Amino acid sequence: MDILYNILIDPFVQMGSAPDFFLQVLWSGFVAGTLYSLIALGFVLIFKASGVFNFAQGIMVVFAALTLVGLYQAGVPAWIALFLTIGAMFALAWLVERIVLRNLVNQEEIILFMATIGLNYFLIGFGEYVFGGEPKPMIAKELGLPTGSTTFEPFGGIVIIEHLDVAAVIMAIVLVSALAIFFNKTRIGRALRAVADDHQAALSVGISLNQIWVIVWFAAGIVALATGIMWGAKSDVSFALQIVALKALPVLIIGGFTSIPGAIIGGLVIGFGEKLFEIYWGALLGSGVEGWFAYVIALIFLLFRPQGLFGEKIIERI
Amino acid sequence: MFYREVGQFKTNYTADSQVFPILQDKLGIIAMLVIAYLIIPLAGNDFFITTVMIPFLVFTLATIGLNILVGYTGQLSLGTGAFMGVGAYSCYKLTTIFPDVNIIIMVLLSGFFAAAIGILFGLPSLRIKGFYLAVTTLAAQFFLEWAFIRIPWLYNYNASGAIEVPQRDGFGGVVLAGAAAEPVTRYLVVLSIVLAMTWVASNIIRGRIGRSWMMIRDMDIAAELMGVRPLYAKLSAFAVSSFYCGVAGAMGVFFWLGAAEVESFDINHSFLFLFMAIIGGLGSLIGCYMGAAFIWILPIIIRALPGALGLDINAATVEHINFMMIGGMIIFFLIVEPHGLARLWQIAKEKLRTWPFPYS
Amino acid sequence: MNMAVKPADANDGRANAPEVMLDISNISLSFGGVHAIKDVSFNIHKGEIRAIIGPNGAGKTSMLNVINGFYHPQVGEITFKGNTRTQMRPYVAATQGIARTFQNVALFHGMSTLDNIMSGRTLKMHKNFFWQMLRYGPAMQEEVEHRERVEEIIDFLEIQHIRRTPVGRLPYGLQKRVELARALAMEPELLLLDEPMAGMNLEEKEDMSRFILDVNDQFGTTIALIEHDMGVVMDLSTRVVVLDHGEKIADGTPAEVSSDQNVIDAYLGVAH
Numbered sequence: 001m002d003i004l005y006n007i008l009i010d011p012f013v014q015m016g017s018a019p020d021f022f023l024q025v026l027w028s029g030f031v032a033g034t035l036y037s038l039i040a041l042g043f044v045l046i047f048k049a050s051g052v053f054n055f056a057q058g059i060m061v062v063f064a065a066l067t068l069v070g071l072y073q074a075g076v077p078a079w080i081a082l083f084l085t086i087g088a089m090f091a092l093a094w095l096v097e098r099i100v101l102r103n104l105v106n107q108e109e110i111i112l113f114m115a116t117i118g119l120n121y122f123l124i125g126f127g128e129y130v131f132g133g134e135p136k137p138m139i140a141k142e143l144g145l146p147t148g149s150t151t152f153e154p155f156g157g158i159v160i161i162e163h164l165d166v167a168a169v170i171m172a173i174v175l176v177s178a179l180a181i182f183f184n185k186t187r188i189g190r191a192l193r194a195v196a197d198d199h200q201a202a203l204s205v206g207i208s209l210n211q212i213w214v215i216v217w218f219a220a221g222i223v224a225l226a227t228g229i230m231w232g233a234k235s236d237v238s239f240a241l242q243i244v245a246l247k248a249l250p251v252l253i254i255g256g257f258t259s260i261p262g263a264i265i266g267g268l269v270i271g272f273g274e275k276l277f278e279i280y281w282g283a284l285l286g287s288g289v290e291g292w293f294a295y296v297i298a299l300i301f302l303l304f305r306p307q308g309l310f311g312e313k314i315i316e317r318i
Numbered sequence: 319m320f321y322r323e324v325g326q327f328k329t330n331y332t333a334d335s336q337v338f339p340i341l342q343d344k345l346g347i348i349a350m351l352v353i354a355y356l357i358i359p360l361a362g363n364d365f366f367i368t369t370v371m372i373p374f375l376v377f378t379l380a381t382i383g384l385n386i387l388v389g390y391t392g393q394l395s396l397g398t399g400a401f402m403g404v405g406a407y408s409c410y411k412l413t414t415i416f417p418d419v420n421i422i423i424m425v426l427l428s429g430f431f432a433a434a435i436g437i438l439f440g441l442p443s444l445r446i447k448g449f450y451l452a453v454t455t456l457a458a459q460f461f462l463e464w465a466f467i468r469i470p471w472l473y474n475y476n477a478s479g480a481i482e483v484p485q486r487d488g489f490g491g492v493v494l495a496g497a498a499a500e501p502v503t504r505y506l507v508v509l510s511i512v513l514a515m516t517w518v519a520s521n522i523i524r525g526r527i528g529r530s531w532m533m534i535r536d537m538d539i540a541a542e543l544m545g546v547r548p549l550y551a552k553l554s555a556f557a558v559s560s561f562y563c564g565v566a567g568a569m570g571v572f573f574w575l576g577a578a579e580v581e582s583f584d585i586n587h588s589f590l591f592l593f594m595a596i597i598g599g600l601g602s603l604i605g606c607y608m609g610a611a612f613i614w615i616l617p618i619i620i621r622a623l624p625g626a627l628g629l630d631i632n633a634a635t636v637e638h639i640n641f642m643m644i645g646g647m648i649i650f651f652l653i654v655e656p657h658g659l660a661r662l663w664q665i666a667k668e669k670l671r672t673w674p675f676p677y678s
Numbered sequence: 679m680n681m682a683v684k685p686a687d688a689n690d691g692r693a694n695a696p697e698v699m700l701d702i703s704n705i706s707l708s709f710g711g712v713h714a715i716k717d718v719s720f721n722i723h724k725g726e727i728r729a730i731i732g733p734n735g736a737g738k739t740s741m742l743n744v745i746n747g748f749y750h751p752q753v754g755e756i757t758f759k760g761n762t763r764t765q766m767r768p769y770v771a772a773t774q775g776i777a778r779t780f781q782n783v784a785l786f787h788g789m790s791t792l793d794n795i796m797s798g799r800t801l802k803m804h805k806n807f808f809w810q811m812l813r814y815g816p817a818m819q820e821e822v823e824h825r826e827r828v829e830e831i832i833d834f835l836e837i838q839h840i841r842r843t844p845v846g847r848l849p850y851g852l853q854k855r856v857e858l859a860r861a862l863a864m865e866p867e868l869l870l871l872d873e874p875m876a877g878m879n880l881e882e883k884e885d886m887s888r889f890i891l892d893v894n895d896q897f898g899t900t901i902a903l904i905e906h907d908m909g910v911v912m913d914l915s916t917r918v919v920v921l922d923h924g925e926k927i928a929d930g931t932p933a934e935v936s937s938d939q940n941v942i943d944a945y946l947g948v949a950h
Contacts, residue, residue, distance in 0.1 A: 525810040525821060526800060527807065529796060530800055535788065537784050537787075541797075542772075543746055544772055545769055545800050546769070
């Protein structure tokens, strides 16, 4: 009975007895969720337009952030470094299209997936070779990101909200809105969706596949840069980030591989769930559950809704 | 000219379904066995045997395990490392509890524990496919990694959190495992297990069970309409695959590393085996040997190269270049031949058959 | 070839009071709001060649999918060899002796022709995992026995020369033939053929027609076939059922059906 009490009742008693702390946990879950959503967003962009499950999205986040910081440390002013990094992400997108995608057109999904793991390894090696492997501080202040925090006092307790986190959330909202408009309202956006539906049909109506791919990978690169800046500002920029980035996968499972709203909601579900579970239930299992909780949630979720939150039920045809 | 099956007739179906139906192939295999069993133990030094041959064989076995799942059954798995860990930790516990039983038996038995865990984490495959399944195997990977740290019983409450291989004798006093074991002894044990298990894998694959795996891989709906039960086919593939990975993990710790902690079974290892399977060739057993050799031995050569050329490059840089090389090589191979080294080898053999008259 | 069931048996079934092998009653199937099949009933006699025809989207393939358990109808019953059921897994259909080919060839592309046909023997092979591991003794004996049966089918369909070829490399017409071979390897009692002649030229169609007649004749296999080529349908089939927009509009001998006004309207369109 003790076990049942510890699992079913005690956590909620804790939540109720310290509502300020509970709010704090929720807020940190929200911020983490936003960042997961951003990484997942990069995956979704690429998967939608090219059907490639881009394993390297995580390392692209690290790579973008490293390039930015590395340039700054080499003496380039912060804002110029930012533009140069955007340029680097474009170059990366262009090279990936030229060297990898163009040569692997029409291959099976798993082959393309493996190619992105290859890209992942290459970028790790290249990033460490050029910028070194040690963690670096993000140049948050130089880029004009807010610091400091505001303290609220609800329920007679305290909740601390970092301004940086607020900035991260705002940036995520802006980025997602911009992408949504881009996808739905522009000519290129329409072409993107056409390519996503059927490569050959898109080609046959005169859409340049290669151009679309560069655009999409570039967009994913920008998203990666934004994620890298925010995440780097919260901790440091290091290659450890890529393991965290893998958490975008369960996020995608919950949201579905092709849905932008799905990526956002999936990210938030994982963010909230993970923090709450770690704080209120983790101790029962000996803590450290953050490492696998997201995946197990995704697994359980899949058993009940294999098509994801927003996916349609698939009717198989033969 | 020399490699031809002309005049080699098969008069019954048993002979027709051999792995190496051509005489020249048989001779080649015999030559390889002679090298593996006689020349390497006699001529190879300890460094070569411990850092090249033993890990190469262990990785080959893990790759075969993964290939059964990915290459033959079409179920993508990113949890190979963790399944190897299950094998390693259960072998450690087994030999702790039964110190007198021959360690080779324990290594093989530990495969069953890995198989059980494999079946458990294979259950989602009944409902989900492809990348979705890959993510659930990631759940296995991270959950098991966590379990290897958080359940101290698994490593006998060692302060270091690592498992250390105790000395184990067998066959009348020969030291098989532990610090005192001769590299050659360990090599021969590993070689024999890997070859025997390769033979078994090839038997299973060519028979009814292997065919039902491949049916599921190529077209699961049609397979079910032909009478394959997805439940049995998929779970048996998960079980056999994890068994192989588990044995590989146990061998890796007991006959190669000598001690291991959770880092030896992390996600990067899972990827490494996936690379080996892909570079070698999905759905090919020979490919597993080729892939393992390529991914394991190429970095060793790269590491040794600066020294041999008299260049002074620090170790970290070499490691970075190594990463870039492997990443680049994977992309290169996928572009040139997505079906891996095994396919290249097959093409070469076909060319050789008609050489020097390619149109005859 | 000694695999022929006495032809007399098969013909008996057709000539005298016909024995119903498969009875489909009041089947309705819908996906969401789309009604693929609406209240369709018909039966298939033992030993006959039953054609299912109709314009595109009439629900013919869905009907086959219902028969072999791939789709589950919301309403209606299916009685096969006296067993009535509303739902079952495709696996069960296979064990009961229903085999099929597919509209878009569904071969196992990573396997050779021989392995593809051997895969049809899956249900007939029972030797356990242990012997499979050793590929020796009973397992090897079983493998050879079934290989012999498969070789007979290979001879029958005249595909000896492509035995070792990966099926992905075969031309379309041969792939269709391998698919038929694979279905035959299951030694089915009821064979469902989904457009066996789609995309074939005249010569290939003639070959395929001959094989279908031979299968029916020599093995006594009951055949249900979907086909668009009216000439083929009229020549091959014993009875024809016509579907349009998921409903049955005619059922009878080829001659009856071809003079039916509903059928003519469905195919040529009616002036409204």
